[in-house]
Amino acid sequence: MLFKGLYFLAALTLSGTALAATTASATTSAPAAIDTSTGSATGNFTFKDKYPAANSVPVPKPEWVTLLNTSAIAKAPVYSNNGGAGPKQSGSADPYCDWTFTLCTRPDDIVECPKGQWGITYDDGPTQFSPKLYDYLDSVGQKATLFMIGGQVLQYPDMVLRAFKAGHEIAIHTFSHSYLTTQSTESIVGELKWTEQAIFEVTGVHPKLFRPPYGDIDDRVRDIAKQLGFIPVIWNHDTDDWMLGEDTSFQADWIDANATAWGNEAANATVGGVSLEHDLYAGTVDAAIRILPILKKSYDVKPVGVCAGLASAYKEGNVTVSASASSLAPSTPAGSTASASVVSNAGVNGAGSSSSSGPVATTSGANKQTVGLALTGLVAVAAAALF
Ligand SMILES: *[C@@H]1O[C@H](CO)[C@@H](O)[C@H](O)[C@H]1NC(C)=O
Ligand SMILES: *[C@@H]1O[C@H](CO)[C@@H](O)[C@H](O)[C@H]1NC(C)=O
Ligand SMILES: *[C@@H]1O[C@H](CO)[C@@H](O)[C@H](O)[C@H]1NC(C)=O
Numbered sequence: 001m002l003f004k005g006l007y008f009l010a011a012l013t014l015s016g017t018a019l020a021a022t023t024a025s026a027t028t029s030a031p032a033a034i035d036t037s038t039g040s041a042t043g044n045f046t047f048k049d050k051y052p053a054a055n056s057v058p059v060p061k062p063e064w065v066t067l068l069n070t071s072a073i074a075k076a077p078v079y080s081n082n083g084g085a086g087p088k089q090s091g092s093a094d095p096y097c098d099w100t101f102t103l104c105t106r107p108d109d110i111v112e113c114p115k116g117q118w119g120i121t122y123d124d125g126p127t128q129f130s131p132k133l134y135d136y137l138d139s140v141g142q143k144a145t146l147f148m149i150g151g152q153v154l155q156y157p158d159m160v161l162r163a164f165k166a167g168h169e170i171a172i173h174t175f176s177h178s179y180l181t182t183q184s185t186e187s188i189v190g191e192l193k194w195t196e197q198a199i200f201e202v203t204g205v206h207p208k209l210f211r212p213p214y215g216d217i218d219d220r221v222r223d224i225a226k227q228l229g230f231i232p233v234i235w236n237h238d239t240d241d242w243m244l245g246e247d248t249s250f251q252a253d254w255i256d257a258n259a260t261a262w263g264n265e266a267a268n269a270t271v272g273g274v275s276l277e278h279d280l281y282a283g284t285v286d287a288a289i290r291i292l293p294i295l296k297k298s299y300d301v302k303p304v305g306v307c308a309g310l311a312s313a314y315k316e317g318n319v320t321v322s323a324s325a326s327s328l329a330p331s332t333p334a335g336s337t338a339s340a341s342v343v344s345n346a347g348v349n350g351a352g353s354s355s356s357s358g359p360v361a362t363t364s365g366a367n368k369q370t371v372g373l374a375l376t377g378l379v380a381v382a383a384a385a386l387f
């Protein structure tokens with residue numbers, strides 16, 4: 001397990017790729033986003049809000065911080081960032097349920113799907129490589145969950161909009177891809193809310209789902225996120241695909257072999273899967289395209305919010321979004337937010353709830369989006385009520 005317990009520092013623009021060991025027992029996750037600060041936004045979308053610089057840990061708006069009840073946030077230590085390699089926990093006690101330390105999870109964490117199902121997720125986009133993945137998913141009619149980095153959303157809003165309209169679940173992967181247990185409470189608010197805000201400007205909806213970069217979550221992060229209405233998604237199957245861009249000794253066909261093994265386990269497994277993949281590099285997108293058919297042979301593959309039984313991946317719940325509005329036309333910043341009519345609002349800032357092993361969702365909001373857009377230009381995002 002050479003690669004287990006190794007974290008790659010990928011603040012590429014700052015210091016180049018570096019490697020450092022940690023004592024973390026959990027599997028590793030993706031590197032930080034590629035540099036977005038030099039790119040110019042694609043398309044003609046203009047954000048109305050004034051955003052922090054991509055790749056920076058953002059200072060939140062004051063009104064976001066006041067949403068918190070700080071006395072209801074676990075008093076876990078804020079870890080130092082260990083030279084950029086993430087938290088370095090010590091000892092054996094894990095009072096704050098730190099996933100990268102002990103793989104500890106809480107009931108509200110979404111880690112798996114029900115038996116026979118597979119939550120398919122792609123992190124760190126959008127990037128220049130995302131369209132190839134989106135094209136493929138469209139071609140096979142597959143909906144997925146896309147955990148997007150806020151800085152990447154700012155750079156590629158057209159891709160975000162395309163993915164949303166295609167019926168994928170748009171979800172949050174923080175603004176700057178930092179280790180959340182190393183961030184102050186205020187910074188965690190900034191990481192989540194600025195990303196939500198950017199996605200909202202493009203799509204007109206507020207995501208509920210977020211994935212902590214590197215799976216770096218503890219009870220403090222959970223409490224902050226929950227108070228802001230976000231539900232954490234981890235994973236139970238790691239492709240390690242991101243190593244393709246970081247480690248020349250990593251063999252791409254290991255990803256395929258692992259996926260084949262996961263398929264073979266399906267019949268006897270007690271639970272289904274949630275996988276970690278990335279639309280971060282050309283190679284990770286190619287791997288994603290290769291292994292989806294392998295997984296589909298053995299699992300009912302769907303967005304993770306769907307397999308977790310969420311009625312909607314968005315805080316708006318049951319909303320209609322007019323796809324024909326100026327919202328989706330380029331060059332109109334004033335109308336650049338898709339108009340979302342809240343039919344039944346579960347509360348945009350309210351805490352969500354989740355089930356990691358609940359009943360299968362019988363409807364897919366994602367599918368409805370696609371059908372609605374294709375046939376009528378109306379998007380029906382599914383049910384308001386959580387169950
Ligand atoms: C931006 O708008 C111009 C003029 O309407 C159009 O020709 C161009 O294709 C647009 N670019 C994108 C990426 O949508
Ligand atoms: C804040 O949290 C504390 C501890 O859980 C609780 O006693 C208090 O009622 C909460 N305050 C508000 C305004 O919800
Ligand atoms: C699965 O991937 C890991 C690296 O992430 C590799 O070491 C292992 O050999 C792979 N499994 C198979 C069956 O190839």
Ligand SMILES: *[C@@H]1O[C@H](CO)[C@@H](O)[C@H](O)[C@H]1NC(C)=O
Pocket residue numbers: 264265267268
């Ligand atoms: C699944 O379990 C059955 C019964 O215990 C066993 O015969 C079979 O070999 C197992 N299959 C796999 C792929 O492990």
Ligand SMILES: *[C@@H]1O[C@H](CO)[C@@H](O)[C@H](O)[C@H]1NC(C)=O
Pocket residue numbers: 318343382383384385
């Ligand atoms: C969404 O709201 C509409 C109007 O209230 C209702 O007719 C429809 O059944 C709701 N859809 C779901 C999935 O709850």
Ligand SMILES: [Zn+2]
Pocket residue numbers: 029030031123124173177213214
């Ligand atoms: Zn990531």
